[in-house]
Amino acid sequence: MGQPDTVTQMHDTAPDAPRVRCFAVKKGTNRRPIGAYFSQSEGRTLTPEKYMSCHHESPSARHSLAARLKEVGEVDVADCYQCGKCTAGCPAAEEMDVAPSQILRLLQTESPKHEKRALESMSIWLCIGCETCVTRCPQEVDLPRAMDILRQESLARNVANRAADDIVAFHKAFLHSIERSGRVFEFGMIGDYKLRTGHLFQDLGAAPSMFLKGKMSLLPHGGGSKREVGRMFARARAAKKESQP
16 A cells, blocks of 8 residues: 655744745655655654755745646646656656756746746757656656646747747647547648748658558548547637636
């Protein structure tokens, strides 16, 4: 049986001191209990034996990216204690300008400056969603889901990294293909991507062999439920509209 989730808060001893929130989490999983542990000293003050990070709570915290990740994606960045296993196992980490673990640390600060750094990074567009990070994470922080939300937020705020223009174009063409066909229509997606990027003749020589080998078709594949997928996209847009201030 897994251990129950426990989150401990620490308060300053001075009566008029501001409240301090500590990222001291022992997450309930089937693995060995981990996280930060607190001991009870004299009186009612909690003394940390070891802890990851603290910050003063502010009214703006509820509007932070960390709060949005927790609300929309059920990803709590406070669970991360910076062990670095996600970065060590990420196959794309060497190409990233901000390491995966550093992305989480930027969000933990709940600082607008650091949040902007995360949204403008190239890293969120280089994540391939292989889930190696969440598999290795002792706290099971769903970093791929966080990256997906950060990509959408980056586009919504129009702060996506300019070096990622081609990746953003592929991202949009891929989703557009699924919305229209109910599943990926490769030929239509490639055409959409080329129109968005202007790379009209890039890899054009590979097209004949792909057609001959049945890798691409001139017509959309059958079997996809266009109506059902269309409703999913409509619900996603409605939810996004309701969440906007």
